[in-house]
Amino acid sequence: MTAVKTASPLAHQARQASSTGAAWSLDRCVIDEEAQLRRTSLAIAGVMLGMMASASIAQDTGIGSDAYTAACAVCHGSDGKGGGEFADILTVKPPDLTVLRANNDGVFPYLDVFQVVDGRTTIRAHGTSAMPIWGNTFKQEIGESAGPFGSELLVRARITALVDYIESIQQ
Template identity: 45%
Template sequence: MRHTILVVSLTVLSTFGGAQAQDAGVGGALFAQYCATCHGTDAMGDGPLNDLMTTKAPDLTGLSARNDGSYPMLEVIHIIDGRTGLRGHGGPMPTYGSVFDDEHGQSGSGDYSAILETRGRILSLAMFLESIQQ
């Protein structure tokens, strides 16, 4: 069922204009802007804020290796959008679903184009991370 929802979401997101959700380059730019300060520019967990965190940021290039060679796409999406409640540096990791919603001034508005853009950005980040697995 989850796989079906992901496939439908990918299809819907690829149909709409704007940045293509399938573009790992978009995800790379988002990673540099939002994630590199903790996870490092190379996503190996060595960002400049890591020294200030009580729980160190993980190496994101080994997600597949730590999951028996399979990239955990849905889990990564849930961590990025905040559904897992993952905690880091003494508090929750920023949940980028709400950050991206707030950037549009659409948080909780029900505006479907903003919701689709937010989901596309989250998917772009997840696809970028998939592209850098070692």
């Protein structure tokens, strides 16, 4: 048997199998690795396509506006200026969401807003955040009906639609 130098786990399995007399083929391992790479590439392309489609569908159908009305308006107000029904009873006044771009040198801080809305990746070094963690709330509402990855895509699409809407109300 000739030793083949490779870092492939499948090739390693083939060498082990052939040393014990099992019928493995190194060619078969290479084909399996190529097929796995194609499947992975297709999955990544599908996820990216789904995210782009979700964002455009969200904009076209007003999902962001509906999500804002359901999740944000009670604190931030229907106009986004921070004067919602709960604003007076909150310990931290909700910010005016219509001036985020103006307060950031004319650039809407999309990723920052996304992370604040999601709330699952925000570091909470000093206690809890004054704002709900909408990523968890949306995840619970969606459940696992689309599988773990599909459900996460749906959560992120919903947050994307919401952030797109917040970007659209900038003054």
